[in-house]
Amino acid sequence: MMTHDDELHDQLAALALGVLTNLQAEQVRAHIATCESCKAEFQELRAITDAVAQSAEIPAAEMEPARSARMKSRILASVHSQSDGAAPRPPVSTRSRPLQLAYVVATAAILLAMVSMLRAVNLEDEVNTDNDRLAQLHDRIDDQARSAAEQNERMADLFAADSQHYAVPGGEVVRHGNRIYLAMRSLPKLPAGRVFQAWTLSPGAKVMEPSITFTPNRQGMAIVQLPIDGSKITTIAVSVEPEGGSKAPTTTPTFVEKLS
């Protein structure tokens, strides 16, 4: 029989996994703040969830070298541009200095210096906190700008006069240059725990490669760009697969379209 304690422990696990809404999380956190045993259990469960995240690490042998290199060069370019002209921060270890107690006057001077330094450290902490907030705001603005730019590019591709359109059941495949999209207008409703998954066939390949998974909105609409060079695809297919995708189709494809 489910007891109050069972429910509470289940909620702690749900909070640790990060599947509670804000309101639910606030309620559980309010309890944790007053209960040491629940706080300890939550921290234990939280540590396991932190470990779950590590399962997503891509093994070195499976990480595409080109992708690693591209991301690295983009990030380092940003870092170097931010570094130009930036004054180096003092090392953390220089924040503390040994007290010298040889003379009273010297002691007083050092104490005075330490008080000043503590104030400086507090101020630096405040500045760092503000910098954190500022960096987060910048990141959000960047995310939104990127998202808007992606949407603009997507719309331009879909309606470009020179884009190729291939009608398929429920929508169409659109190729513009090396970008390729699934523009679906009326996909059937998915069973619980299932997603649509795209498959692509490259020239000379004998089996289809798994591509992106996606879920349409309530009206059965979805527009997705495939993360592949669209100019090198000869066939595209979509099938219904378990959440997380499959390595090979497990159901009869919704459609298979050869691209000319």
Add this chain to the structure above:
Amino acid sequence: MDDTSRLLERVAERDTAAFEQLYDRYHRLVYGIAVRMLTDPSSAEDLTQSVFLKLWSAPTAFRGGNFVAWICRVTRNRALDVLRSKAARPEMKIPCSIAADDPIDDVVFAQLDGERVRSALAALPPDQRALIELGFFAGVTHEELARRTSTPLGTVKTRIRAGLRTLRAALEQHVVS
């Protein structure tokens, strides 16, 4: 002080070589979480960039403890932000973020690698494993988990807790051995 802590201290001093080493060491983890949650490699690349630039611009945001756990939380929270901004259905609930600076006092798991966690996850009963992985990486609430898996909400909660407990026992065995 471990090697990562030394690198972070050098990053705080604006040492780009140290930053590059951190990137080499952790980018497969950050990108792996991002692509698993966003299911789109190009969005995942953008997210990886934003996490590492955050590390560069505000290295003091990490206040000590298990760095791997911290960067995983930061990455997941940012991915949740992206999912919120792209939610196909406005009414779709995305779960709350976990504060990246929540206490990270369990350093036992700091020495794990992805392969060990994957094998521990693989040993879980399938229904528990599916709920834990979906819950963590799909960015959905437990009500949505119940709907997607056609499982009663109470059962979902119980399986999550049982799965996390079993996983802990398995990972502790790994650490001990």
